[in-house]
Amino acid sequence: MTNPKIFEELHDAYIIAVEVDHLSKVVSLRLRLDTRVFTLIFDGATRFLLTEMLMQNIVYSISILEPGSRDYIDAAAKLENTYWKHESKGKQIAFLSASLGAEMYIEYDAVKKLMKNIPTPG
Secondary structure, three states: OOOOOOHHHOOEEEEEEEEEEEEOOOOEEEEEEEEOOEEEEOOOOOOOEEOOOOOOOEEEEEEEOOOOHHHHHHHHHHHHHOOOOOOOOOEEEEEEEEEOOOOOEEEEEEEEEEEEEEEOOO
């Protein structure tokens, strides 16, 4: 089970890249917050739903939905509607809610977070 603290400190981060590789079952999100760039790598990703992508997308929060909760059931129903012949169900689901722009659901096995500082101009 994913440690929910992995998603801490991402409020107000900008989504700067989304990469989906269905063959390796990896979804990668790159987020920028001030001088830090975070990469979230979701391994074993089987279903992914992205809505409302704009030129500028700001994260409100990223959370792990609790199996059996109303939010989890609603997310699973949205994924089921999109992936109507999908066999692999019952995995963890992460939900990225937006202050502005994109929201997404990612069904996955494991996630890791990488962080790097970027130099400031000047």
